[in-house]
Amino acid sequence: MxxxxxxxxxxxxxxxxxxxxxxxxxxxxxxxxxxxxxxxxxxxxxxxxxxxxxxxxxxxxxxxxxxxxxxxxxxxxxxxxxxEDLMTLAEEVSDYYLASxxxxxxxxxxxxxxxxxxxxxAPKIAYDQFIIIKDYDESDLTFTQIELLRLIQKDQPVLKREIKQVSVLNKLLEYGRVDIIKKEKRRLQIPNYEKVEIPSLTSDQKKVVDEFNNSHDQIYLLEGVTGSGKSEVYLHLSKQILEKGKSVLMLVPEISLTPMMMRNFISRFGESVAILHSELTPAEKYDEYRKIASGKCKIVVGARSAIFAPLSNIGLIILDEEHVESYKQDVPPFYHAREIAIIRSKMHNCKVLLGSATPSLESRARAGKGVYHLLTLTKRINEKELPKTTIVNMTDYHNIDRESYIFSLKLKEAIQKTLDKYNQIILLINKRGFSTSVYCRSCGHIFKCPTCNIPLTYHKSDRMLKCHHCNYCEVDHEICPECGSKYLMRVGYGTERIEEEVHKLFPEARTLRLDSDSAKIRTKIPQIIEAFRNKEADILIGTQMIAKGHDFPDVTLVGVVNADIGLSLPSYRSSERVFELITQAVGRSGRSDKKGEAIIQTYSPTHYAITMAARQDYELFYRKEMEIRKLQFYPPYSFIASVTVASKNEELTIDTVYRIIDILADELKEEAVILGPTTPYVPYENNKHIRSIMVKYRRSEIVKPALEKLLKSSLNKSGISLTVNIDPYNL
Ligand SMILES: [Zn+2]
Ligand SMILES: [Zn+2]
Missing domain, CATH: 3.40.1440 (GIY-YIG endonuclease)
Structure with missing residues (x-):
């Protein structure tokens, strides 16, 4: 037994x-x-x-x-x-994140x-059936049977479903002249891109590659302005690693948003590339996973969870756009791909390369202290100038176009000029939908999500009110359900409204819209990106999705419609987010031989995140923001963990959260600053009332055991669930 x-x-x-x-x-x-x-x-x-x-x-x-x-x-x-490698990894991840x-x-x-x-x-292996010759013998066959037998002989193995004469085939099978074999099928269709010639590196890129190769440090941060050619560095280093017989893990924030990276890897390395990301079907994921585990693929290009790909003999792990928040999973075990990359690199004794134009403050601070090796690319490829950027103060009514109120005169004029030259335009508005909320002018009723209690956004294209937190939606109302009034007001604006406004002001312009509404259909994002690249539209309107790493050679104008969205969010990261978003968006302009321009509309024209993003001055922003973080004892000057309490009973939730504060204060004393309890933005989810606290600390080795004790304690039972999020982003 x-x-x-x-x-x-x-x-x-x-x-x-x-x-x-x-x-x-x-x-x-x-x-x-x-x-x-x-x-x-x-x-x-x-x-x-x-x-x-x-x-x-x-x-x-x-x-x-x-x-x-x-x-x-x-x-x-x-x-x-x-x-065993991956089992060990699982244990280390569980220890680091206090996750089961x-x-x-x-x-x-x-x-x-x-x-x-x-x-x-869930789906398992899929097979294709092929027909092969078993016993080549034409005797006693009819002419049609002989014809098919000869065809199969010539082309075998032949896919069974491609043979149209099913009854003839069945006879051949019955006579034992042919046989069926099964072959495992790869369900994911990897496009067959043309092989491209590998361009030689610029002297700056070559310097970076040499510095990387000649150093014995383990973790590198490649800080390169937008358009400086980081991808070429990744491709070049990957090739070197493959030539040594080792494998490469290449992570991108969201693969559908960065089809170029995938295309570059496939066109250079062909069949040895496996793709792993959240938009694959379970069947495709299963195939890719097994293919990697079997050792057939030497390069994995994928999003966050690809960091767990069963690759062996890893020689290099790359995280492109390392600052992007989607590398952090926002459900348990709340891992961040960068931390996992570092853990894996130690196990495989390989190097990690983090790349970004706007590194996260945590990474840049580690580079500043020499924990990471800092590499820099300060010039755009071919010495291209950065786009000329103007900030428009929207609080000054002289600047505003009276026809629209959403666009400034300056932006409107620039759009017209760009259209006249047949160049392309990107308009960023980091909010999807038509208007940001709807209320009744008679009684003041605000339409809210019944589960999350936050305002619903009006979406004009399908005439629905949608919750942007959960997936709740309801049909738009004609009259107020509270008082019967028909005076309903829609306030604020999102991507849909901007698109409508553009059609009004520039009736001749062709537009495309990219936001997570358009992403509801699986293949839609790459289609939109491809269509815009092919100049099937003049203006691309979208949320932060359009700011990420795309290379559109004909874009010469980027307009940030409202730079302030996000600044007022109650998070210590809000300035960093806004800075990144605007810098990345502005960086989409003027990437080929055409000169680029960017216009930023804002109600806070002197905010440092906006002024420094306009100048693409990461280093200055970094120093300013670090001063603020230091004063407020926020990362990278401290670590943060959040503890969340959820239960069906609101009183029990509140009671428990106060008990936890007492327990931790007592146990940790000066080791931690405990903030809260706070009611999260979405205070009620899955029939549970939620409250959380934030713990700021310096020494993980003291704080984590206290949190673990809490998770194991009797508080985490009988109708209450506790979760700890180490290094949380959603604050
Ligand atoms: Zn009303
Ligand atoms: Zn909701």
């Missing part, structure tokens, strides 16, 4: 320990297999972490242990899902392999 220790699929931290079962069956079971078990009268999936043999009977064991021990119901897998081990494993594995019950229904 075997004693099996396993983790249960529920990811509550109080269950974060091995549970023991026994197994008497015929099947093989090892560490890394999934099994079915009964747990608290529920059939669940368990992930095996230890197997040992015993001569004792189940009865004897139970007497010895003092409790009943169940048999596992069934063994699911026939080989371990993760190798099972939640980490569930994150690491694709849906079809994940240790959870729902995974058992």
């Amino acid at each position: 075997k004693i099996i220790e396993l983790l249960i699929e529920h990811n509550n931290y109080s269950l974060n320990r091995p549970f023991s079962y026994v197994y008497n069956g015929e099947k093989t079971v090892e560490r890394g297999y999934r099994v079915l078990v009964n747990f608290n009268h529920q059939e669940l999936v368990g992930y095996v972490i230890k197997v040992s043999d015993t001569n004792k009977s189940k009865k004897e064991l139970e007497v010895e242990l003092g409790f009943n021990i169940d048999e596992i119901v069934d063994v699911i897998d026939s080989s371990p899902l993760l190798n 081990k099972i939640s980490v494993l569930q994150t690491m594995l694709p849906p079809s392999l994940s240790p959870r019950k729902s995974s058992l229904k």
